[in-house]
Amino acid sequence: MEVRMDGLNPSGEDVREAIFKSAVELFARRGYYATTIRDIVDRAGVTQPMVYYYFGSKEELFVSCVKELFYRISCEYKKVPMEQPIEKYLWEFITVGNDIYAKSPESILLMINYIHYPEEYPRFSDIKELVAKPMEVLKNAIEYARQNGEVRQEINPISASMTVLGALTLARTLHYIHNFIMDIDLDVDTEFVSNQIQKIVTRGILSN
Amino acid sequence: MEVRMDGLNPSGEDVREAIFKSAVELFARRGYYATTIRDIVDRAGVTQPMVYYYFGSKEELFVSCVKELFYRISCEYKKVPMEQPIEKYLWEFITVGNDIYAKSPESILLMINYIHYPEEYPRFSDIKELVAKPMEVLKNAIEYARQNGEVRQEINPISASMTVLGALTLARTLHYIHNFIMDIDLDVDTEFVSNQIQKIVTRGILSN
Amino acid sequence: MEVRMDGLNPSGEDVREAIFKSAVELFARRGYYATTIRDIVDRAGVTQPMVYYYFGSKEELFVSCVKELFYRISCEYKKVPMEQPIEKYLWEFITVGNDIYAKSPESILLMINYIHYPEEYPRFSDIKELVAKPMEVLKNAIEYARQNGEVRQEINPISASMTVLGALTLARTLHYIHNFIMDIDLDVDTEFVSNQIQKIVTRGILSN
């Protein structure tokens, strides 16, 4: 499997890419079991055996998607510099997630779902560390601020980061449901809610 | 013709109950599509047609489960009295959820999953209001405290309740994954984390 | 199984009668395999096991219906007196069938279907002679008229009776389809068509 340096895809890689994209969207919206290979290839405009040629099986295709997305977002999160007030850090961290969600809600959704679905998705040990990465990045930043005395001692960094990510997760999910699936009672403006979450948590953890 | 005190039919309702219980557990852990009627009846120790006799179809069985669980937890949440400091209210609210989770994690999981799974589960318009209920109960309490001046004016009650519920949701899910599915990196002590969440949010929203 | 002399039915026989009636209607319209025991008992307002109590099985219920109907119509046909011009006889014979069809199209339909459906219905050797009876009655009348010189020698009575019954059968079926099932192109006035059939066949077989 030849490694390519450029961003362009020859006809061959186009097929692979089309499958990948279509798979992410469908796995995200419908889940692993409710998504069929036919759905994926129809949307991608390719034939069924191509999935097996490029990815080996449905499961491997799924793993590829999840890994790739978790890897990408971890990278983005890591770019946020820790050497700044935790208040600002938090906001930038949240913004990174919001931007990705805005660009392709499915990417975020797939990750959310994967976490919130104990057994629905196939679980693979080599995904473990990837799944925990984003939360770890945030935890490290809060820990760092706590060592600086910026954050109260009694605050447990992992719980704090869980609070932030859990809140965002729910907000984005409800937003998605409201906008794309059904008119549930809660209309969520992600921008505004994100801001509120940041305010609440910041004040909740700051020292003075 | 044995007479029973509980109002249930001698054997009839037992079968129904067994199916229900087994369905909640499996739907919660595996999701709707990955759970088969055969799985459910095998675990319940009954035969397939019984599902159709008592519930009509897989979908109706699922709806029954979700409705019932959302209804039950809403009732519990509503019992928490609003006429007390928001700090205490929050703690009691969180405790109610934790207790249910402790008793039957699957019940909570199913509700969590149902919310976090845009299209995986079948969606039914008559579930809408039930799904939104728990969050509404919490929102009303925060709104009430805000009108009392206990909570800062700039705090938006819906966002605050989303923060609480989202955080708890993620905490419980990670706990479940860690304990029941796979040894993911984050070992979560729900008691402790709940306490932290309550602390952070309380401080984050209180007036002074 | 007590034999009853009167036409009244006690509550017991009511159930049996209700099942029978409902069965005839449904078997006639939907056929044997497309009619379920549930359909029958629902329409009859009784419970499923009653069918087995009174008739033993679905098949036996069906046999009862077919036998009974063929027997009844044979009796009616036999009442038409042979000692009259074949032209008049034919008309009376046709009229008997039309009257029954008018009163309960399903009775006639069931017989028609049973004949025209080689394997759809279960076949039972003891039904054989009953099925052939109506045609035999007509055949005998024509044979009688032929011996009298009223009908041409070259006419084969069985073929002639087949012509009459086949024509009537098709007419009634198309009438039924048109009126009860779907607006097929051929609107059939049974009275008028019967008259035509009688005219054509009479002239077709008469001597001079």
Added chain:
Amino acid sequence: MEVRMDGLNPSGEDVREAIFKSAVELFARRGYYATTIRDIVDRAGVTQPMVYYYFGSKEELFVSCVKELFYRISCEYKKVPMEQPIEKYLWEFITVGNDIYAKSPESILLMINYIHYPEEYPRFSDIKELVAKPMEVLKNAIEYARQNGEVRQEINPISASMTVLGALTLARTLHYIHNFIMDIDLDVDTEFVSNQIQKIVTRGILSN
């Protein structure tokens, strides 16, 4: 890559054809509901999913069969030239049907059954016109002869054609039952009976 002269796909269309043939035979003999997909594929020597690959569903397979057969026979009937004495026309018309019946009784049976079975078969509006076609062809010929004065004015062409087709239908059905299903009392020689029917009807409708 073997090239075939008949335009059919090497193996592909063979499978399709085998399913079609087997379906016609079984639907004709047993009816729609008593025929299972398993029966069809077993007889055809193919696997179950092939039915869905080529026809989409049991119902669509059935529709294909009925449509195709009605279409074929209509075409044959239309080939009989109207510009000849109605006596000869009738004979040729009858012969066309007899030939097809001789070659594959099931084809004719399926059409007969479809007409004589009000609700047993699924009914589709787009089959309506096809079903009425053969009778229309015959009706037109008789109408034509009537305008020429060959047929009496008081004869209604539609009733006359109903007489012919109904008679033939019954004759063929009884023949089929006698020969293929059970030894019913009426042994029918289709050739002879057809001849009789033609004689009776011809004389029945002719002018002088």
Added chain:
DNA sequence: TATGAATGAGCTTTCATTCAT
């Protein structure tokens, strides 16, 4: 007589996957 509850067998249909080309 009558019933609510229960069942084994079998139905149509779909799925992930592979083969021959």
Added chain:
DNA sequence: AATGAATGAAAGCTCATTCAT
């Protein structure tokens, strides 16, 4: 690198029938 055709296994569901009362 790509495809049309094919398949074994299993899904959701229904049916005629029976059991316990």
